Amino acid sequence: MNHFNYVRGSLHAEQVPLAAIAEAVGTPTYVYSTATLTRHFRVVTEAFQGTPHLICYSVKANSTLAVLHLFAKEGGGFDIVSGGELARVQRAGGSPGKTVFAGVGKTPEEMEQALAAGILMFNVESAEELEALDAVGRKVGRRAPFALRVNPDVDARTHRYISTGLKTSKFGVPFEEAVALYARSRKMKGLSAVGLDCHIGSQLTQAAPMKVAISKVAGLYRSLKEQGYPLSYLDIGGGLGITYSDETPPSPAEYARTVLKAVEDTGSTLILEPGRALVGNAGVLLTRVLYRKRTPTKTFVVVDVGMNDLIRPALYEAHHALQPVVKRRGKPVEVDVVGPVCESSDVLARARALVLPQQDDLYAVMSAGAYGMSMSSTYNSRPRSAEVLVDGAAWRVIRERETVEDLWRGERA
Numbered sequence: 244m245n246h247f248n249y250v251r252g253s254l255h256a257e258q259v260p261l262a263a264i265a266e267a268v269g270t271p272t273y274v275y276s277t278a279t280l281t282r283h284f285r286v287v288t289e290a291f292q293g294t295p296h297l298i299c300y301s302v303k304a305n306s307t308l309a310v311l312h313l314f315a316k317e318g319g320g321f322d323i324v325s326g327g328e329l330a331r332v333q334r335a336g337g338s339p340g341k342t343v344f345a346g347v348g349k350t351p352e353e354m355e356q357a358l359a360a361g362i363l364m365f366n367v368e369s370a371e372e373l374e375a376l377d378a379v380g381r382k383v384g385r386r387a388p389f390a391l392r393v394n395p396d397v398d399a400r401t402h403r404y405i406s407t408g409l410k411t412s413k414f415g416v417p418f419e420e421a422v423a424l425y426a427r428s429r430k431m432k433g434l435s436a437v438g439l440d441c442h443i444g445s446q447l448t449q450a451a452p453m454k455v456a457i458s459k460v461a462g463l464y465r466s467l468k469e470q471g472y473p474l475s476y477l478d479i480g481g482g483l484g485i486t487y488s489d490e491t492p493p494s495p496a497e498y499a500r501t502v503l504k505a506v507e508d509t510g511s512t513l514i515l516e517p518g519r520a521l522v523g524n525a526g527v528l529l530t531r532v533l534y535r536k537r538t539p540t541k542t543f544v545v546v547d548v549g550m551n552d553l554i555r556p557a558l559y560e561a562h563h564a565l566q567p568v569v570k571r572r573g574k575p576v577e578v579d580v581v582g583p584v585c586e587s588s589d590v591l592a593r594a595r596a597l598v599l600p601q602q603d604d605l606y607a608v609m610s611a612g613a614y615g616m617s618m619s620s621t622y623n624s625r626p627r628s629a630e631v632l633v634d635g636a637a638w639r640v641i642r643e644r645e646t647v648e649d650l651w652r653g654e655r656a
């Protein structure tokens with residue numbers, strides 16, 4: 244559920260007409276709904292009520308300070324993948340004590356930063372990384388709390404670029420290796436084993452692979468506990484999918500039922516790392532039509548959002564619905580909606596049926612709250628978008644549009 248609805252033909256974010264935001268701030272602009280963000284967080288919390296758990300919002304989905312601040316206020320923790328993300332969490336008032344740190348390439352500097360900050364645990368992805376973390380722990384004189392990220396070798400049945408749980412993936416370690424590494428860690432003075440972790444992929448829309456993966460990992464957790472490891476956290480990662488067009492992912496309640504059944508009797512505190520499910524449908528990206536262009540074979544609509552602003556269509560062939568900010572009457576025609584970036588892959592929507600817009604018409608690119616702004620770049624020397632947060636009838640700019648001077652900050656001619 245989200246809070247983007249038409250009121251007399253005009254698309255609103257909560258009670259604010261999107262046209263008013265575009266008028267005041269310009270385009271491209273990301274617009275988020277506080278009510279939707281909050282609702283998503285609370286629905287997941289309610290689904291796991293009665294089970295000791297911690298929701299660690301996956302920062303990479305949308306790392307804007309105001310979004311992090313909102314989840315921190317809700318009592319959430321964070322799943323980070325870099326020292327930069329840790330700094331953002333701290334700047335936004337998030338608690339390092341509720342933060343877990345994943346990723347295959349943590350540097351010793353990032354480990355030291357995170358250990359000093361007092362994070363909840365490191366999700367370690369290789370034997371050499373474990374040794375590096377042990378060295379950092381000994382250097383600082385503190386045992387670094389860690390979980391091993393295991394690879395359950397399950398096909399998440401999602402796009403290959405966002406599937407992480409196959410044995411050919413760079414993420415995690417195989418089960419047998421994990422068992423050997425926990426055993427080795429007993430003698431490592433800079434480490435303390437506190438949990439077990441997995442994450443099988445993103446935009447998961449089927450319960451079956453989740454069930455298989457989490458059951459396997461829960462089995463390993465039980466066996467490690469029996470061997471005397473003092474583990475308390477079972478981190479099952481994120482990945483719950485959302486509806487972009489006609490996908491029917493499990494609801495948070497169905498997801499919770501699947502998970503809770505699989506982890507029964509582990510006695511663990513569950514860690515959940517949802518990213519997309521919390522923010523994806525809580526944001527839209529406003530864009531303006533620049534030109535219509537007819538060729539002998541096609542009709543193009545050229546808009547001012549490029550692949551630098553939202554890379555998902557170009558990177559994953561992802562589908563984003565396009566809604567006119569003000570409805571226009573007419574018969575839909577088939578168009579390709581393209582951005583201004585000089586790449587053939589800069590196509591926002593291919594062969595889409597739309598009522599042909601006029602120049603200067605506004606569209607909302609729907610479901611753009613996750614992996615939108617956080618993956619944006621300045622390619623083609625395009626300053627990055629502004630971001631706005633709506634709350635009821637109020638709204639405010641939470642990130643100013645970049646200026647051209649920002650583009651060359653730190654450069655020397």
Ligand SMILES: *Cc1c(COP(=O)(O)O)cnc(C)c1O
Binds near residue numbers: 301304444
């Ligand atoms: C990206 C990521 C997540 C979040 O994935 P979503 O699909 O956005 O829920 C969670 N955990 C880890 C380790 C990740 O890399």
